[in-house]
Ligand SMILES: Nc1ncnc2c1ncn2[C@@H]1O[C@H](COP(=O)(O)OP(=O)(O)OP(=O)(O)O)[C@@H](O)[C@H]1O
């Protein structure tokens with residue numbers, strides 16, 4: 001499939017998509033930037049600038065993700081099309097832990113096509129949230145964050161979607177402690193037998209099978225989850241590699257060199273190029289007990305032996321919690 005589509009195609013696909021239900025059963029008038037008051041910037045990513053906006057029609061706050069595509073780029077990047085179509089699909093089904101896309105519209109000016117995604121607004125991303133708290137989070141709160149991420153992943157995986165870019169910056173958190181999974185720019189539909197070899201997932205959260213360019217499936221999101229849960233407890237990234245080669249060494253130094261049978265057969269790097277690293281315990285002052293066991297099950301080198309989101313929901317670490325108090329900030 002070609003990596004880009006023409007501006008004309010994308011115009012048909014997304015212009016004034018309304019994902020929410022319309023009570024009168026007739027389409028609301030088209031939205032444009034005139035309907036929004038721009039407030040402060042919320043974040044910046046590889047593709048999009050995200051702003052807090054107020055919709056003049058309903059008076060409510062939203063997040064606006066703006067993606068600008070220059071005429072010279074020869075069409076709309078695949079990641080943008082993917083993000084819109086995945087979010088459209090997910091918003092129709094609706095899940096409490098997946099960011100809702102309210103509408104999409106675009107404008108063209110001086111050869112630049114700007115795609116505007118109107119999203120549910122959240123208070124922080126997990127990276128900013130963790131940086132902003134003075135000391136470690138209580139175990140109950142860590143579990144409450146984790147269970148919501150797992151529910152979102154289970155929902156995605158059961159609909160045949162892999163997120164592929166799970167990282168703290170793409171997990172949004174609200175004051176009432178609800179979690180919303182965001183940024184579906186790299187998400188991809190899959191069938192169990194499909195193999196993808198493109199490089200995906202931000203380096204620190206990238207699974208060994210992706211680094212080794214082997215076949216991969218939804219288990220790559222569970223690897224990223226293991227790294228993230230460890231980071232929630234320790235407030236430091238678990239595998240902070242500087243480049244791809246170092247990333248794998250960083251993983252092997254901590255987890256040890258896996259057995260021959262766990263090393264992917266299709267790997268571009270042979271197992272014998274690494275020394276016999278001895279595994280180190282992942283236990284720390286903050287990460288122990290059920291939480292440690294949970295992280296270990298997410299970080300199994302062989303994706304077939306890694307815990308799935310469905311099974312993770314039954315792990316003792318994620319047994320239901322009582323009512324949570326809102327966080328200050
Ligand atoms: N709905 C939202 N509410 C609050 N903040 C948000 C929202 N959406 C995004 N952000 C902030 O903006 C940042 C960038 O958003 P997003 O990840 O969607 O952009 P991106 O360009 O796809 O990023 P990436 O660099 O991961 O590809 C997020 O990390 C977060 O801090």
Ligand SMILES: [Mg+2]
Nearest residue numbers: 045169170183
């Ligand atoms: Mg992002």
